[in-house]
Amino acid sequence: MGSLVPFQDLNLQLETTNFTSSPIPTPRIFPMIEPKLEPLDEYTQADLQTTPFFSNPSPNFNNSGSSSAFTPTQQLRTSDSIPPEIPPGFEETYVYSEFKRISDQYKEAFAGRMQHFGDVEVFEHLHSHVEVVEDPDSHAIVSVNNDTQASEIVIARKRYPQRSSELVRVTDLKPEDQRYHRDAVRRTRMLFDSLRILSNNQHLGPHRRRRGDLRACKILREHGLWMHRDKRIVGAIPGVLIGDVFFFRMELCVVGLHGQSQAGIDYVPASQSSIGEPIATSVIVSGGYEDNQDGGDVIIHAGQGGQDKHTRQCVHQKLECGNLALERSMHYGVEVRVIRVFKYEGSGNASGDVYVYDGLYRIVEYCFDIGKAGFGVYKFKLVRIENQEEMGSAILRFAQNLRIRPLVARPTGYVSLDISRKKENVPVFLFNDIDDNHDPVYFDYLVKTVYPPFVYQNVGSGNGCECIDGCGDNCFCAMRNGGQFSYDNNGILLRGKPLVFECGPHCLCPPTCQNRVSQKGLRNRFEVFRSRETGWGVRTLDLIQAGSFIFEFTGVVLTREQAQIFTMNGDSLVYPSRFPKRWAEWGDLSQIYPNYVRSAYPSIPPLDFAMDVSRMRNLACYIRYSSSPNAMVQPMLYDHNHVSFPHLMLFAMENIPPLKEISIDYGVADEWTGKLGHLRLTNLYSS
Incomplete structure (x- = not known):
């Protein structure tokens, strides 16, 4: 069914516009702002070590009670961080208390971050010793000990096979192949939705609320039902059509459209790439970066990195990770899939965001420029490849206008603006710009x-x-x-x-x-419409x-x-x-x-x-x-x-x-x- 073209055959060199990279500007003096780190790769997270993350800072003493090299007081007094008011003999107590304070902060931040990305679960626990217990499913339970009764257990989640590093492009799909892949995507999405809805409906108590999309994604992954994990597909995903809308980002991972749960650039890392260079495969375009410019067919996409928790640029970006992958995709002429984040009222999400697939784009040039916040930002120019279906985001915008001002959005073609004659809660349009057949209005x-x-x-x-x-x-x-x-x-x-x-x-x-x-x-809202191929049909004006x-x-x-x-x-x-x-x-x-x-x-x-x-x-x-x-x-x-x-x-x-x-x-x-x-x-x- 179709052909799989290996990456070695993708070197279709693109004639790119010459540009001159702007020199990195001299840094100005700004207040210290902690940058927001890019999310870890999902498989880097899965390979976390299951040994204890923290331990007590006790020197190695011999049987006589003295250190093999030097005394604790001599060691501790070498630090200038000990306040002079700390009396001799209490240095170790002070340093340990400081270590515990910093260690607790680090544990909280680290465990919270890992829990956020879904790789570990952290539980408060009363414990007095350190132990590591492995279960048959490759989970590890790590108890983090300190000299108090309170400690934590960190449970590393099950490891999953790495995504394939093999890049292929699917070509020459016959109509029956297209129907097969479309039906496969349809069944997978239906299974995702069924699991998500049932998970949301489970009674989990008054103080716990589970996100059904994450639960559904996890179950499908555990059963090996994520699509296209054996190969990384460059270009269009078989069975995913331009204009397809997704309510949840994790669904993009399930169907193979975008493999990153948080990062906006999906790419093959250099460590997994057969050519030793990172290659980008898809991009999510949203309002997360203030330097993005979206003109529909032409996008100026700001690179990743250097933002604080409020999505404000606070440091210079670097040509690494996803930014380097976009540059390499431009060099090799590899197209990228573009998924847009669209604000849609009534989407069912707290943010009101939906994700719409808008087709394939080529990266034609990039540069390093000063962003709106005064920091260096990599900017990539993406141009939509010609002869594709209309962008789904453009259809969503047009439908919004159509629901409000139908005669302005489409001045001709409407036979009736409500064939129900106000019997329904909302009007039912009748549209026919093909012929003079107006039969639906006569019933x-x-x-x-x-x-x-x-x-x-x-x-x-x-x-x-x-x-x-x-x-x-x-x-x-x-x-x-x-x-x-x-x-x-x-x-x-x-x-x-x-x-x-x-x-x-x-x-x-x-x-x-x-x-x-x-x-x-x-x-x-719906409209009955006339088609040359199939006669009358019904289409929705809402999502x-x-x-x-x-x-x-x-x-x-x-x-x-x-x-x-x-x-x-x-x-x-x-x-x-x-x-x-x-x-x-x-x-x-x-x-x-x-x-x-x-x-x-x-x-x-x-x-x-x-x-x-x-x-x-x-x-x-x-x-x-x-x-x-x-x-x-x-x-x-x-x-x-x-x-x-x-x-x-x-x-x-x-x-x-x-x-x-x-x-x-x-x-x-x-x-x-x-x-x-x-x-x-x-x-x-x-x-």
């Missing part, structure tokens, strides 16, 4: 599915929960879901099931209940996070007998029984846990009904078919208890960026539907 917009009257028989106030103060563990609806709710606090679906019960109109819980998600209608509710697939429900009569007239019917069980893929952890069994409760009988969409429908009827869809159908009940007639709710199976088309899998015809006549709504099943 009655149906917000919720219409069921036969018998479905609501025996439904009353006693059929819901009685959680007046809010639903908890003993909620009746939670019990019907298997003992827990199906959503997290942000309304993200935890796990796909054969059927999900939501609290409904017969429940006594408030409207803000966590278990009321899909029944509230649209939360995002939809994986696991989020999209909208309901609505229609007028018909029994089998009614459906057979309607099809004699050629009316348009949708058959829920044809939808494959894509919900089983969401939350599937079989790759992590061999004994994993997908959810089979609550179960429902085969869906033996059809939905008529010939006269009343919503935007779901215009969704395009895909064998690798980004949305799934999740059966749902909330307003009645007839399990044979669930609502068909659509949820996102992956992050769906703005202006990305929504797609689902309509399945194949069964014995019943296969005998029916040709449907008028042919675009429903077009590939």
Whole structure:
């Protein structure tokens, strides 16, 4: 599938602009500012020694109690740091107390730094001796002793194999290869999201909060599920498309797009490089450096290093590490991937940042210049390679304007600014700049599915929960879901099931209940659009996070007998029984846990009904078919208890960026539907 081109064939020398490096200026006098160190490489951290980091400063005495070379007083008095008021004989006590004070500060800073990078865990412990204990998984427990009862245990995390130093470029991918790699990335990202969401939902006590993205990343790494660890790919990552959006930085590491958890420049160190020189492979462009200039296709990217904790430049940068790697990539003509940090309201992150892949750039020149803070900064000019897809960050900006001022952003092409006629919470646009087909405006917009009257028989106030103060563990609806709710606090679906019960109109819980998600209608903006290749389609104008509710697939429900009569007239019917069980893929952890069994409760009988969409429908009827869809159908009940007639709710199976088309899998015809006549709504099943 495709070709792997080794690094030796990458020496496509680029004609670069001549430049003159600015001389390093004479340093001025500034107040002493401690620079912020660049994060350690992940594998350098993993190779930390597991011997005790600290020990007592006791001289080596012989059996007679005297030092083999000199007395302690003579040794200690050679230091000018001992205050003269310290009387003779107490020098060792003073020096040891000073050593302990400095050592404690160093331990706290060092252990805290290592814990921050996820390589060690530090625990307070009452101990009186030093010991090193190794476990079968190559963990080491190190007790740091001092003459007090309080000490610490530092647990070094499991070591992982080093990333490959072999540089390759993937070329000549056939369409079937592209689909294979795209599906592999899709499955990996879905597994990451499932682990992250479930980790966030675990009860960890009132004083501890776990970051699900870090937990998911760690689990995938332990199971060898990080992608492209056997080779370092130069250029595009197979299966990752320009415009793909990531909510969490650790996900970039998982799919192989950017291998550094904190540093903005990913590169092969000289010690691992086959040519003995560092080579940069990807760059994250953000507002972290005040000297960055982002013009879209042209970027002036400031090098790394020399910043304090407030991201202010405080010392001169050096041509080393990532800076040297960028210079070497320029020398050899090696392109780099660019990932931009984009501020997006409602991203779900505390910072509001998302990461969008914007394609490949070449480094055409660099120089050493005085930055805004008065210190020397390396500046690299990156130019986007031509004939690529439109930048994802540009699409995000355009979508923001489109949501606010659609007729200004796109003056022509809009047929209607709301085909729902204010029935939805937000307007549904209709866009067609291809032909004069305006069919969607002529249908009655149906917000919720219409069921036969018998479905609501025996439904009353006693059929819901009685959680007046809010639903908890003993909620009746939670019990019907298997003992827990199906959503997290942000309304993200935890796990796909054969059927999900939501609290409904017969429940006594408030409207803000966590278990009321899909029944509230649209939360995002969408537009129905016309395409020359596939006819009608639906695309989002908002960024939809994986696991989020999209909208309901609505229609007028018909029994089998009614459906057979309607099809004699050629009316348009949708058959829920044809939808494959894509919900089983969401939350599937079989790759992590061999004994994993997908959810089979609550179960429902085969869906033996059809939905008529010939006269009343919503935007779901215009969704395009895909064998690798980004949305799934999740059966749902909330307003009645007839399990044979669930609502068909659509949820996102992956992050769906703005202006990305929504797609689902309509399945194949069964014995019943296969005998029916040709449907008028042919675009429903077009590939």
